[in-house]
Amino acid sequence: MRHNRIIHFLILYISALTILFAIKHSLGLSNYVIPAFTEIMTTANRIFPIYFRATIESMIIAIMGHMLSIILACLIGILGRINSFVGIIIKAGAYQVQSYPVVAIAPIIFILMGDGLLPRLLITSMICYFPLLLTFVGVFTEPVPDIEHFYYVTNTLSWDLEIRIRAYEHQKKILTVIEGSATLAMVGTIVAEFLSAESGIGYQISIALSQSDMAKVLIALFLIGLFISIYLTLLAWILWPKKRPTP
């Protein structure tokens, strides 16, 4: 069911909100800490168009960063396959860089590049790039002997055919990591905006945080969750046609 993700998100969001209100009432917290439901609705009414536009902006950057990462990871994976020495360097480098928190590098990017589309795109790509790269490098260097054997013994195995065979045989792995890294792309965008940008939903959250306005944060979370669910649903629709089982 393609719309399952949206339904799951709505159930999760409503459950979290219910737990939050239950905590508020059981501990007797004030509206300043956890706003009343009516206050959340009033705030939503007031800021929804601004937050909606901000979320769309963030989503566009997340999608662009995600696509950029897929293309780059695929190209580097292919490059790594063609040249085994480059492949070893890429694999080792990717493992090393992946273990380093990108969030810690993000301020350097903002200092060097300032605010704007490019640094946000770069941080987004960096956050979702490495899982993709590791998968692509892994897939393209993993032989499929029962298919490749014929081409190998008849000297007809070209590099592009080899890549095609391996990509086809490991398509579930590739599609799963593409789907999985979509969430990371959105996380990357929000982190980048939260840290230093002057627009986007991450930036709106940072303002809401400085105002200690929980209602705004809850509305931002609702929009982020909803947009991620829609994006994942669309991705699943594109990547996993009906007859293919979802992983």
Next chain:
Amino acid sequence: MHTFKDSKQLTRMNIQCKNISFSYPKKQQIFNDITFEFNGSGFHALFGESGVGKSTLAQIISGLQIPDTGKIVNQSGSSQIIYTTNQERFPGWQTIQMHFDSILPAHKKEDWQHMMSLFGIEQCFKSKFSQLSLGQKNRVNLIRYLLQSHPVLIMDESLANVDESMRETIILFIKEQFPEKLFIYISHHVREICKYCNQIVVLRSVIHSPQTIHFKGQNLRNNHSIDPDKLKENMLEIVHAT
């Protein structure tokens, strides 16, 4: 009768395994100083019990494995000996027809279509490999190898899961249509080996010395017959040798 366009003149072929020793890393030795040869084109066999190392030896002959000591002398007119197993698959995105069109030149289209029909799999043209039965898979796989120009082909259980009468049809067809080639057939059917093969090398485990024994098979061809008593005698010899 369909004639194959690439048929060549008979040439004297010879494949020699000289003093082959081999062990897998950190495992017991499986070949110790094996020496034998297949002389002349035709249908020859490598026979032995399961796990004795037939496939490994076939891979050594075809250059896919490097022996610890010894060498393969290939006097077949081609530097490469090709090896096929019943474990192979076609690319998943291709139908059988698409695959043959992509790997074989256009002038061989009639040949493979004729072979598909003769091998009883003409209904599989539009199917994907994954949709075929095991026997059908082995037959389509064999066809693509038979139509390669390489003069030596090792067929490792290539006709497994194919019924006996169809196996006979296929083997006799191969012998008739490709007399210039040398085939090394690996099978567990002792009767089949004795009936259709010319030279039979029985491979035994490393504890035996010598590790290989040579036999002459009945080498049945189309429109010929064999003496059933000689066949039985031949089978007994081979069974005793293993």
